[in-house]
Amino acid sequence: MTRTLAIGCAARPWARNGTMTSAHRPRLLRATPPLPYLGFCFPVPRSPFPLSQKAMPSLLYAQSGGVTAVINATASAVIQAARSHRVPVLAAKNGILGALREELIDTTSLPASTAKALAHTPGGAFGSCRYKLKSLDADRAKYERLLAVLREHDVRWFLYNGGNDSADTALKVSQLAAEFDYPLACIGVPKTVDNDLAVTDACPGFGSAAKYTAVSVREAALDVAAMADTSTKVFVYEAMGRHAGWLAAAAGLAGRTPDEAPHLILFPERAYDEADFMSRVRAVVERVGHCVVVASEGIRTADGTFVADAGGGKDAFGHTQLGGVASHLAGRVKDVLGYKVHWALPDYLQRSARHIASETDLRQAQAVGRKAVEYAMKGMNAVMPVIVRLRDRPYRWTVKPAPLTDIANVEKTMPAGFIREDGHGITEAARRYLEPLVRGEAPPPYGRDGLPRYVTVPRQCIDKRLPEWDG
Amino acid sequence: MTRTLAIGCAARPWARNGTMTSAHRPRLLRATPPLPYLGFCFPVPRSPFPLSQKAMPSLLYAQSGGVTAVINATASAVIQAARSHRVPVLAAKNGILGALREELIDTTSLPASTAKALAHTPGGAFGSCRYKLKSLDADRAKYERLLAVLREHDVRWFLYNGGNDSADTALKVSQLAAEFDYPLACIGVPKTVDNDLAVTDACPGFGSAAKYTAVSVREAALDVAAMADTSTKVFVYEAMGRHAGWLAAAAGLAGRTPDEAPHLILFPERAYDEADFMSRVRAVVERVGHCVVVASEGIRTADGTFVADAGGGKDAFGHTQLGGVASHLAGRVKDVLGYKVHWALPDYLQRSARHIASETDLRQAQAVGRKAVEYAMKGMNAVMPVIVRLRDRPYRWTVKPAPLTDIANVEKTMPAGFIREDGHGITEAARRYLEPLVRGEAPPPYGRDGLPRYVTVPRQCIDKRLPEWDG
Numbered sequence: 001m002t003r004t005l006a007i008g009c010a011a012r013p014w015a016r017n018g019t020m021t022s023a024h025r026p027r028l029l030r031a032t033p034p035l036p037y038l039g040f041c042f043p044v045p046r047s048p049f050p051l052s053q054k055a056m057p058s059l060l061y062a063q064s065g066g067v068t069a070v071i072n073a074t075a076s077a078v079i080q081a082a083r084s085h086r087v088p089v090l091a092a093k094n095g096i097l098g099a100l101r102e103e104l105i106d107t108t109s110l111p112a113s114t115a116k117a118l119a120h121t122p123g124g125a126f127g128s129c130r131y132k133l134k135s136l137d138a139d140r141a142k143y144e145r146l147l148a149v150l151r152e153h154d155v156r157w158f159l160y161n162g163g164n165d166s167a168d169t170a171l172k173v174s175q176l177a178a179e180f181d182y183p184l185a186c187i188g189v190p191k192t193v194d195n196d197l198a199v200t201d202a203c204p205g206f207g208s209a210a211k212y213t214a215v216s217v218r219e220a221a222l223d224v225a226a227m228a229d230t231s232t233k234v235f236v237y238e239a240m241g242r243h244a245g246w247l248a249a250a251a252g253l254a255g256r257t258p259d260e261a262p263h264l265i266l267f268p269e270r271a272y273d274e275a276d277f278m279s280r281v282r283a284v285v286e287r288v289g290h291c292v293v294v295a296s297e298g299i300r301t302a303d304g305t306f307v308a309d310a311g312g313g314k315d316a317f318g319h320t321q322l323g324g325v326a327s328h329l330a331g332r333v334k335d336v337l338g339y340k341v342h343w344a345l346p347d348y349l350q351r352s353a354r355h356i357a358s359e360t361d362l363r364q365a366q367a368v369g370r371k372a373v374e375y376a377m378k379g380m381n382a383v384m385p386v387i388v389r390l391r392d393r394p395y396r397w398t399v400k401p402a403p404l405t406d407i408a409n410v411e412k413t414m415p416a417g418f419i420r421e422d423g424h425g426i427t428e429a430a431r432r433y434l435e436p437l438v439r440g441e442a443p444p445p446y447g448r449d450g451l452p453r454y455v456t457v458p459r460q461c462i463d464k465r466l467p468e469w470d471g
Numbered sequence: 472m473t474r475t476l477a478i479g480c481a482a483r484p485w486a487r488n489g490t491m492t493s494a495h496r497p498r499l500l501r502a503t504p505p506l507p508y509l510g511f512c513f514p515v516p517r518s519p520f521p522l523s524q525k526a527m528p529s530l531l532y533a534q535s536g537g538v539t540a541v542i543n544a545t546a547s548a549v550i551q552a553a554r555s556h557r558v559p560v561l562a563a564k565n566g567i568l569g570a571l572r573e574e575l576i577d578t579t580s581l582p583a584s585t586a587k588a589l590a591h592t593p594g595g596a597f598g599s600c601r602y603k604l605k606s607l608d609a610d611r612a613k614y615e616r617l618l619a620v621l622r623e624h625d626v627r628w629f630l631y632n633g634g635n636d637s638a639d640t641a642l643k644v645s646q647l648a649a650e651f652d653y654p655l656a657c658i659g660v661p662k663t664v665d666n667d668l669a670v671t672d673a674c675p676g677f678g679s680a681a682k683y684t685a686v687s688v689r690e691a692a693l694d695v696a697a698m699a700d701t702s703t704k705v706f707v708y709e710a711m712g713r714h715a716g717w718l719a720a721a722a723g724l725a726g727r728t729p730d731e732a733p734h735l736i737l738f739p740e741r742a743y744d745e746a747d748f749m750s751r752v753r754a755v756v757e758r759v760g761h762c763v764v765v766a767s768e769g770i771r772t773a774d775g776t777f778v779a780d781a782g783g784g785k786d787a788f789g790h791t792q793l794g795g796v797a798s799h800l801a802g803r804v805k806d807v808l809g810y811k812v813h814w815a816l817p818d819y820l821q822r823s824a825r826h827i828a829s830e831t832d833l834r835q836a837q838a839v840g841r842k843a844v845e846y847a848m849k850g851m852n853a854v855m856p857v858i859v860r861l862r863d864r865p866y867r868w869t870v871k872p873a874p875l876t877d878i879a880n881v882e883k884t885m886p887a888g889f890i891r892e893d894g895h896g897i898t899e900a901a902r903r904y905l906e907p908l909v910r911g912e913a914p915p916p917y918g919r920d921g922l923p924r925y926v927t928v929p930r931q932c933i934d935k936r937l938p939e940w941d942g
Binding site: 063066067069094097121122123124125127128129130131211214215216218219220221222223224225226227229230231232235253254324327342343344345346347348349351352353354355356358360435437438439440441443446448449450451452454456 | 534537538540565568592593594595596598599600601602682685686687689690691692693694695696697698700701702703706724725795798813814815816817818819820822823824825826827829831906908909910911912914917919920921922923925927
């Protein structure tokens with residue numbers, strides 16, 4: 001079966017949002033059947049042209065949402081794998097917005113050494129964004145603009161590196177492309193320090209943030225233990241995790257016995273009760289001499305109020321006071337129990353700490369990048385390469401494709417069996433799950449200046465061919 | 472010249488604070504001239520007894536003030552060097568308080584592997600404290616109690632590992648011992664992340680905290696740069712440094728050009744002016760797209776008010792709000808400029824991050840420990856091993872003794888030539904000074920659990936022989 005899709009006909013969605021111009025010369029696309037949402041379909045023929053010539057289909061790679069210590073390792077793997085297939089990679093500047101704005105970075109000019117060095121560089125080399133596309137109905141014009149850009153640059157493979165929302169966007173783009181018979185393979189590539197993606201055993205980015213958390217808590221706890229006799233008795237560490245306590249749980253790896261830090265973990269999965277918390281803190285201080293608390297930023301009281309919201313607000317001068325959970329808890333411990341307190345808020349440090357990345361995490365981030373390209377080259381569509389755990393001890397894993405329909409907009413919560421019965425620590429099951437994810441070191445190379453040799457990628461974009469996006 | 476000091480006679484200071492008991496049997500000390508405050512004097516004869524026998528003079532080692540990532544490396548070097556001299560080391564539990572309370576840890580039972588592993592363990596293995604002894608007149612009873620404990624345990628060498636205050640205490644103890652003809656060599660051993668000790672080129676502990684700071688700022692800045700288009704535009708990192716901006720200056724190593732982070736550094740050496748700061752932040756955001764600010768915790772307005780004190784206070788419920796400089800600045804940027812902000816407060820993480828220790832710093836921490844023992848064995852008194860910089864490039868350094876009188880209670884400030892003319896960055900001179908201090912990596916060994924293999928030392932004390940200290 002062959003069909004032709006004439007641009008400029010009724011099936012010319014990109015004309016609808018007013019962006020259709022003479023730049024859109026009607027032309028014939030390669031005749032193909034529409035792509036199903038999942039599974040093997042048309043293997044897009046590999047281009048016979050060398051990389052330097054642009055007259056070949058491209059792969060578009062975009063980063064989405066909060067970046068991680070290893071998302072660039074995925075980017076690096078994508079670029080290198082695509083090069084081995086002689087497929088040019090365009091990278092969207094600042095995530096999906098770059099695709100909508102037609103701000104595309106041509107990675108074919110990146111030296112091989114830079115493409116490789118991305119594997120040890122944190123942040124998001126091409127820029128990421130927080131920008132959620134809604135349903136196809138609600139945001140149809142945007143989806144169609146996206147498709148127009150992809151089509152204009154002959155993008156046949158779209159790799160979207162992000163979390164739940166991005167999986168959903170990739171799925172919808174694949175649906176729209178199918179609707180218009182545009183031959184596009186959409187692959188979601190997993191990434192999030194929140195570890196809340198469904199189906200995959202773990203999310204690239206989480207393992208490194210988890211390792212940072214466990215190491216930092218272990219180190220700070222040694223400091224507190226040394227000084228507690230005359231100085232700080234209670235130390236509060238605030239971990240990311242608005243809805244799920246994955247990173248707070250990772251802190252639990254820092255100690256094994258009840259007397260080892262962290263002595264108390266506050267999970268968003270458990271209601272925060274101040275009186276109970278204070279009595280536990282006091283008991284730990286009396287038993288151990290000090291108390292290290294790890295709190296998820298998202299803990300809430302039984303009525304659903306975020307504890308972090310208790311602080312903050314405005315001060316006497318009407319100035320915004322930016323609070324946080326750790327600051328609030330520390331203040332309350334000081335008020336109620338009278339102990340000297342300190343607290344830490346690592347914020348972005350925890351998700352960008354490439355210097356203490358987990359080797360497992362790095363390898364998985366690279367593996368999903370490579371597999372995403374492999375799936376794309378095989379013509380698979382609307383899938384995500386996910387980590388499948390084969391064994392805990394010794395830890396064995398592999399990567400398999402999973403349909404985006406099972407992943408999009410689904411939030412994986414932490415199993416109840418991972419939180420200790422008293423609600424303030426982790427179980428052996430949690431430890432068995434978490435430990436392999438933080439295992440192994442993968443330090444970046446360091447320069448003579450004593451700092452990691454991270455690379456930056458010029459974010460210069462190729463010439464636009466479409467009118468400005470007015471979205 | 473020989474003299475005898477009969478315990479129980481008029482020169483029996485430890486009797487004055489009511490702690491004199493039958494445990495103090497009058498006995499003859501080795502007749503010696505009083506120790507001068509500096510220089511070679513009596514080489515205390517090395518004991519012919521093996522380590523297992525306690526009938527030999529001891530060396531007392533104590534940690535003081537805020538601990539660091541490498542103070543245990545100094546402890547490790549002290550213990551190992553003393554062992555090579557067959558000198559038993561007692562460690563005061565929780566610093567000078569342990570010496571006053573007669574809470575002494577016998578390190579001779581520490582396995583060699585543990586003594587060695589201390590070199591890669593952060594915190595203070597034997598405990599430290601914030602406890603300042605005042606002048607000899609004001610705190611005479613305490614000094615005499617200290618001398619009583621030293622004498623009771625036949626301590627002939629006292630190594631005090633700390634900052635200015637500790638150097639002063641070591642000096643005063645040496646003076647009192649001389650006054651009572653007690654043969655004691657007092658050696659100050661440098662340590663402080665504040666880098667504010669006089670004479671020494673750098674303070675062990677600073678280089679590792681500096682490396683942590685520069686690496687963390689470089690990493691977080693990559694994160695901010697990736698997200699700034701739709702998310703955080705201004706990121707504020709709070710560095711330790713109440714009086715001197717050494718650690719904030721170290722953050723300056725993260726970037727070289729005005730467009731590289733950190734874009735603005737706020738030093739305690741310069742008055743903070745909000746209007747000026749806001750205009751600079753806006754200019755950077757407009758030029759670069761985002762702005763990374765590093766602020767010393769100790770910055771003050773022109774009238775001397777700490778900026779950190781502007782936040783905090785009590786909230787509407789009368790609860791203590793613990794603020795900080797970063798939280799305050801971020802709140803003001805949000806209010807005044809309307810940018811999305813984030814901030815980080817690494818707190819103890821920055822001084823305990825042994826996992827990212829500087830190799831230079833580690834080697835210097837070990838060198839001052841070894842040298843302190845060497846000086847003690849040579850009978851030197853009231854000195855401190857200090858780092859002497861021989862060259863910047865290539866960096867060469869050595870350790871020499873300096874008199875405690877030149878160091879005690881003197882605070883080294885940051886040279887004015889280290890701060891850029893505009894007051895918000897570092898100069899080439901600062902870079903030349905700082906760079907070698909953060910150079911080199913010295914990662915700890917990691918376990919199968921993916922975490923650094925740090926050791927803890929049992930803090931069990933030997934039997935007390937003196938009455939309880941009632942200080």
